[in-house]
Amino acid sequence: MTDLLNSDLDLSEFETDLAGLALSPDAQDLLFRDAHTAYAFTDEPVTDDQVKAVYDLVKWAPTAMNSQPLRVVLVRTPEARRRLVQHMGGNNQARVAGAPLVAILAADVDFHDELHKTFSVVPVAREMIVGEDAARERSARFSAALQAAYFLVGVRAAGLGAGPMTGFDAAGVDAEFFPHGDHKTLMVVNIGRTAGDGQRPRLPRLDFDEVVETA
């Protein structure tokens, strides 16, 4: 395959790596192989500019109907952090209390009200789903989950560590931060510069043959 991005690489290293990928081995390491879930961080703050750089990169990745239902709350004040910590489960309370930045990732089930901007190519899209509350929530949860994954990749693209968590009282977080009921919290993510002892040993992954079949 054409491999424009790796023209200055040591090919022997590349060929013993993941043959066939156009993404450079350094980038593969940064985003996937060297990046582990982060459990401890340095004191270095995470700025809004850094989060904006992450968002402005990953916003281009695809969602169903270009719906982009992900909504993010950056927990900055001590008061907001206390309000979040109380809904976290077990060990996640201390993790949220101690991270440089904590982000709440939620799905906006009223994403159809943005479709006139995001999906104007199909003007009837909003009318087709406005009354379908259950289907719309399913779609919002699905596409926002895709975007949550893109966001985690983006945090790693910024050279930062991400500690994604699903162990919390989602209804409690929703009531606390989204009292209008139109947002469903999917994930809470600690973000920061990973500390030297901030990673755990890698857990096993399923093999290709356990996951992929051919029909």
Place this chain on the structure above:
Amino acid sequence: MTDLLNSDLDLSEFETDLAGLALSPDAQDLLFRDAHTAYAFTDEPVTDDQVKAVYDLVKWAPTAMNSQPLRVVLVRTPEARRRLVQHMGGNNQARVAGAPLVAILAADVDFHDELHKTFSVVPVAREMIVGEDAARERSARFSAALQAAYFLVGVRAAGLGAGPMTGFDAAGVDAEFFPHGDHKTLMVVNIGRTAGDGQRPRLPRLDFDEVVETA
């Protein structure tokens, strides 16, 4: 920030790009900015080795409880493709019929039967969720959606185009390809080398200020 990965880049280009990202601008383009959903492909086939390279890269990204519920069916035979096409909606029938490779991405709601391998650090994990069918399906759908997003990023990392679709009869695809009822189809993806006219103009994305708030 430390920027080890970009030490040989023209800094003026980097600084006017997305300041603060450690990922090289070329990789940013490959994965997010230049990559659009693909609607037409060249005749070049997509090999199992290419799909394995994609999987072996993105398998490292995080899922809840390391559960890795994503399961993939590569639709290779004409007969399997006919069986899939009949469940696709509208324009997606011709898209699936014509793509070099089509992959069905599904969530394994019985992922708990793999936890002895994937999450052996918490030996009671399987017992905690084995009877919780609804919660387990929600978790499977969520983590498999994360993995579907990682997979799309991985397809782009291979220099290929991805055409993800959610417009199909999911119950029909499930019955056709997963008759045991333990897999829920989330997405069908066309994969190949994007043709010269295979991309559409970019649809608008929501701005940072429309998506991110601070508390």
